[in-house]
Amino acid sequence: MDGFGPDEAGVGGIAEEKYRALAYDTALSTLLAVALYVLVKVSLDGFRQWRARVSVLVVGSGPVGLTAALVAVRSGKVLKLTVLDERYRTAMLCRPQQIALDPRSVKFLLGLGVDFDNMEGCWHNEHFFTRIGVFQEYLLSILEQNKHKVDVKVQLGTKFTEEYLQRIPRSKWPRVIVVADGSCGDSCSVLGISSDYTVESCHAYGANATIERLDQRQVPTPEIRAHSLYFDLSAYGMEALRENRNTTVKPGFHLKIYGTFRNRCMALVCPASDTKTVRFLRQTPNSSIMKNIFHQSFNAYKTDIEPRLSDVTLHQMQCSRRLFEIQLSHRRISAAFIEGDNVAVIVEGEAARVLNFDTGFGVNLGMRGLESVGAFIYQTATAVDQNDILEALSAKMQHSRQLAETFKRTGLAESMYD
Ligand SMILES: Cc1cc2nc3c(=O)[nH]c(=O)nc-3n(C[C@H](O)[C@H](O)[C@H](O)COP(=O)(O)OP(=O)(O)OC[C@H]3O[C@@H](n4cnc5c(N)ncnc54)[C@H](O)[C@@H]3O)c2cc1C
DSSP: OOOOOHHHHHHHHHHHHHHHHHHHHHHHHHHHHHHHHHHHHHHHHHHHHOOOOEEEEEEEEHHHHHHHHHHEEEHHHHEEEEEEEEHHHHHHHHHOOOEEEHHHHHOOOOHHHHHHHSSOOOEETTEEOOOOOOOOOHHHHHHGGGGGGGGEEEEOOOOOOHHHHHHHOOOGGOSSSEEETTTTTTHHHHTTOOOOOOEEEEEHHHHHHEEEESSOOOOOOOOOEEEEEOOOOOOOOGHHHHHHHTTTSSSSSEEEEEEEEEEEEEEEEEEEEOOHHHHHHHHOOHHHHHHHHHHHHHHHOTTTTTTOOOOTTTTGGGEEOOOOEEEEOOOOOOOEEEEEEEEEEEEGGGGGGEEEOOOOHHHHHHHHHHHHHHHHHHHTTTTTSSSHHHHHHHHHHHHHHHHHHIIIIIHIIIIIOO
């Protein structure tokens, strides 16, 4: 049997030990090199991400556009921000409607540094009520205050058009455009984005009314809600009262009175049903029935300190002629990438989704959409390649679809039924 002698075993052992030491050294230096590479890469990526800034253009200075501008400033990822509105300051700020910010919107705005103590308005049930113009003025002032952090340009009286875009040198085009030009804006078509909408039923019927009384005050006023209302339409040949009171499954109406005393608004809603009353109010050609319902409801539920509507003052009220189906229209394409120019576009507020019915709560739906804008700007600014931007746009689209879905399920309950 062959074997190693003691010397041979010693030489073999030393060689093995040397080999082990070499392997160990090699592994250690590879590990160190990898660790160094990772460290350098992470630091460089971190530095690149930290430094990454984009320029952003916000089209529309309504409550949603201005809040989007504030989100952009707060993201810390914006080098230059331009905010446009086709209206001049006075026209923009004198809009009469009052907005109601619900607790979720209030929390979101507090996170952006909005100080409600410094804004004319009133609180009721954790909701903040203010005039739309007051809210816009406040946001404009915060943007002004942030001019030292970000290059902010507010261009009022400037319409977003193809010519406007062409005037900007291609190299200076914004990387992100936020379209918030409201329900009548056409900026999406300027950008080549389809104006197809998906129209979906909210499974409810409604009607709106507005009362303009120039002798009344224009101060923020809490809303009033009333539930389970039934209307006696027997004077119009309808035995509705009996039908509705006899059963618990047939739902009554929900009424909301909101706005200032000068610009009072009303919304009347009932969940979709095929009761005699609903059918009657949906089909009647007699518009005075609806007017009468709003007239009586207003006088029954208004605050004690505001005047009643009389037959003499009834002409100050405009209202829907009959009940209609409440529908939510939302854009099929609410986020897009303009290839070649490398511009990411997102659509927000009523430009993205709008009801054919005023709940007195609409601005909150716009605020929900903005909840994903900060992350979107961050992802776009720090994107390594186009895929990252497409991913960010896809997440934005998904969020937008989700919002419409959630609104269909719970939106009316939150804004009217509860
Ligand atoms: C009568 C009435 C009563 C309402 N009451 C309430 C209420 O009580 N509570 C509530 O929460 N909500 C209420 N709303 C709804 C609320 O006003 C909207 O939800 C809100 O204004 C939508 O905000 P936005 O920023 O999306 O659009 P908008 O407020 O419509 O702003 C869009 C802006 O874009 C500008 N614009 C359009 N096209 C261009 C362009 N090409 N270039 C530059 N600028 C452009 C417009 O001038 C406008 O200033 C009411 C609405 C109405 C009509």
